[in-house]
Amino acid sequence: MSVAPETLVHPALRVAVIGAGYWGPNLARNFAISTDWELVAICDMDLDRAEALARKTGNPSVVGSLDELLARHQIDAVAIATPARTHHQIAMQAIAAGKHVVVEKPLADNSVHGAQMVEAAAAAGTILMADHTYCYTPAVLKIRDLLADNELGEILYIDSTRINLGLVQPDVDVFWDLAPHDLSILDFVLPGGLSARTVTALGSDPLHAGKSCVGYLSMELESGILAHINVNWLSPTKIRRMVIGGSRKTLVWDDLNPQQRLTIFDRGVDLERQEMMRADAEDRKGATISYRLGDTWSPALSEFEPLGLMVSAFAASIRGARPAPTDGPSALRVLKVLEHADRSRAAAAATLSTDHSTAAMENAR
Incomplete structure (x- = not known):
């Protein structure tokens, strides 16, 4: 099922962007050019930065605090593009004022705060949405349609790689910085969403930055699918690739091949043939694996800016009083996997520390 913007003409909704740093300008630009929205204000403690962004986006008002924004301006919604540790406080205040909220990833700095945001929005009857931008790309929308149509058959495994020579973030590690993209995509495209039975994660800090800069996250989903995600800030080559078998x-x-972003391979292990072989011990001696080789094709993809579709979907959710495609509960599922990954790494580190202490004691005897 594809996500499509509303085609009916409605009065523009009024929105303010909170945060004029890294991601705020992208949100402000898309709200400013959207026929669904009127960009009313830019809110940032750094007024010079906010004014510079306002000049590029139609000269909306500039305010230095959320209190000032809510007191001075009649708005329908806010878009939060601030550090993750601030999302909860800003969103809760906006929801209490009856505003709809879209938040850049991750939804919050922990699942307790995320759950409070989801519950508050539900109680207030407002829309809470996560800006999981990749879910609005043509490729991911097509993947969702293909899986909904059972084009690949039963999903057996998922392997995703998101690595590049990137910035070491000051407030989050590589898991919280990069893995939300892949986790939100899986929640969006898999029928039934992201439901992990087990989560195992390993992280490395070769720069001694005090946080993982290289990470590997593995999940066994409730459906039996094994999913693996590799994230890395230190790779000299940039790779954004996902394989769904x-x-x-x-x-x-x-994602880095604009001429052929999606490729479907009609090849692999012939499972039906394998079952026949298992039933015949003599045949199994001769060939333990049967392969299928078929055609390869690439579906045509339309071109549009994902953030433009995201802001339109936000407006459609508000007008239709229906959950957004990347709503609060879906973002909360992503948060919970990230926390499970944190606990997995902490448990592994504790076990390693215990083993080292035991070994030291043994050597001292």
């Missing part, structure tokens, strides 16, 4: 076909999404 099915019982009938395999999909490869290469």
Whole structure:
């Protein structure tokens, strides 16, 4: 099922962007050019930075605090583009004032805060939405349609790589910085969403930055799918690739290949043939694995800016009083996996520390 903007003409909704740093300008630009929205204000403690952004986006008002924004301006919604540790306080205040809220990833700095935000929005009857931008890309929308149509058959495994030579973030590690993209995509495209039975994570800090800069996250989903995500700030090469292996076909999404972002391979292990072989011990001696080789094709993808579709979907959710495609509960599921990954790494570190202490004691005897 594709996400499409509303085609009816409605009065523009009034929005303010909170945060004029890294991501705020992208949100402000898309709200400013959208026919669904009127960009009313930019809110940032750094007024010079806010004024510079306002000049580029139609000269909305500039305010230095959320209190000032809510007191001075009649708005329908806010878009939060501030550090994750501030999302909860800003969102809760905006929701209490009856405003709809879209938050850049991650939804909050922990699942307790995220759950409070979801519950507050539900109680207030307002829309809470996460700006999981990749879910609004043409490629991911197509992947969702293909999986909904069972084009790949039963999903057997998912392998995702998101690595590049990137900035070491001051407030989050590589898991919280990069993995939300892949986790939100899985929640969006998999029928039934992201439901992890187990989560295992390993992280490395070769720069001694005090946080993981390289990470590997593995999940066994409730459906039995094994999903693996590799994130890395230190790779000299940039890779954004996801492989989804099915019982009938395999999909490869290469986000850095604009000529052929999606490729479907009609090849792999012939599971039906394998079952026949298992039933015949003599045949099994001769060939333990049967492969299927078929055609390869790439679906055509339309071109549009994902953030433009995201802001339109936000407006459609508000007007239709219905959950957004990347709503609060879906963002909360992503948060919970990230926290499970934190606990997995902490448990591994504690076990390693205990083993080292035990070994030291043994050597001292």
